[in-house]
Amino acid sequence: MRLAYDRGMVDVEPAGRASEALPAYVAVAVAGVPEVDVVAVAPLAGGTGAATADVARVTARTPDGRELTLVRKSVRPLRAGRHAEAARAPEHWAYWRREPLAYASGVLPSGPGLRAPRCFGVETAADTLTLWLEDVVGPEAEPVAAARALASWQASAPVPDVPWLGGHQLAQRLAVTDLDWTQVDADPRVARVWAARHELMAALDGVPSVLSHGDAGLGNLREATGDVVALDWGTFGVAPVGSDAAHLALSAQADVLGPYVDALDGTFAVDDVRRGYRTTLALVGASRVHWMLAAGVSVPRGYVDLLWRLRPDGVR
CATH class of the missing domain: 3.30.200 (Phosphorylase Kinase; domain 1)
Known part of the structure; x- marks a missing residue:
């Protein structure tokens, strides 16, 4: 072959x-x-x-x-865990053949900007x-540069018609996730964010979808030869605009919405981008806080403050 x-x-x-x-x-x-x-x-x-x-x-x-x-x-x-059965489907975020297929397809970004x-x-x-x-040798990308590179790619890249493209990862994860906040000593603000998850996800229905890396934290973003090089394309798929920027913000513990919106250059309505960004940041951040506490890992200082400050409208 x-x-x-x-x-x-x-x-x-x-x-x-x-x-x-x-x-x-x-x-x-x-x-x-x-x-x-x-x-x-x-x-x-x-x-x-x-x-x-x-x-x-x-x-x-x-x-x-x-x-x-x-x-x-x-x-x-x-082969194990709550996602194992669903991950057999090509549209599932954990489908194992996706990354090789993505490289073979030619649809991954090749620069300039993001590659x-x-x-x-x-x-x-x-x-x-x-x-x-x-072997990409270089430091972690600077968050503002990474946000701009992601946005420029998403503003211009069409969504390909291929069967193995991942679906909305956050929705797939939430469908099989039920967190018990009584078992962890969490800041009550985080539990309030999580309690609003169904309403928040419903509000994403009207937000446009874009191509998405799916795990765009700084650990997967490198600066090399003038580009931002994104590693690990196993969760490549589609997601509401703003989702990748939310993953970046959580890893950098910094708000990157401004440069991300600027680099989209009017391709999407700002309200839609903000909704996709804030909803993803809030729900991914809340689930990670629960995971950290359950695993005995310290929540980084300022992490909860960030997701609360940038929470979607309506979460009180």
């Missing part, structure tokens, strides 16, 4: 046992020669997506002594897909 990537058509090779060389088609794509030895493999922290099996940085050396690094990421079906890492190919096995990706 062959799939189209940013360097043209590449073979999708069957995955076999670990070897001491890069797959030949990956070696040709990244180094221009078919034989490149692997000299080190180092696991990378942060590969905790629902469908992620393994993420590692692979260091390799060409016959003429050049060293290069790639990221090797393996994905597999979700995905380059993909050099995919190995496939019965229940695992392994992506060979560009």
Whole structure:
């Protein structure tokens, strides 16, 4: 089988046992020669997506002594937890084949502004897909620059007609989530936000949908060669405009609505953008507070103040 990537058509090779060389088609794509030895493999922290099996940085050396690094990421079906059954559907946010399909489709952003890492190919096995990706070296993106890059992409990118595009992730998560606030010592303001979730979600019905990264926190956004490079496209889909900016705001603990709206350049009504942004920020933030407290993790200072200050209208 062959799939189209940013360097043209590449073979999708069957995955076999670990070897001491890069797959030949990956070696040709990244180094221009078919034989490149692997000299080190180092696991990378942060590969905790629902469908992620393994993420590692692979260091390799060409016959003429050049060293290069790639990221090797393996994905597999979700087999346990409350999302496992629903995640078999291609429109579910945790559908395991989405990221390889997204790279093959050519619909991921390629800059300038926002771009995905380059993909050099995919190995496939019965229940695992392994992506060979560009190793993006750079600091976390600056929040305002990231907000502008996300908005510029969403203002101009059409929603493709493909069956594997993720649906509204927040709605899918809320459909199977019931948080018991009596079991955690939470700021009462957070529980009040959560109690309004059904009304808040209903108010999103009229908000336009855009392409969405789905997990646009600073941990997935890097600054490299003048672009914002977004990592981890496993939750790529559609969501109300403003949703990705809300994820960014929560991770940066800063309000980024202003630069996001500016970069949308009038493509969407400001009231719609604000509703999508504030609703997503409030409900995602509230659920994360519950998770942190239940797991014994300290809630960052100012986190609850941010989501309360930016809560949607009507939450008292």
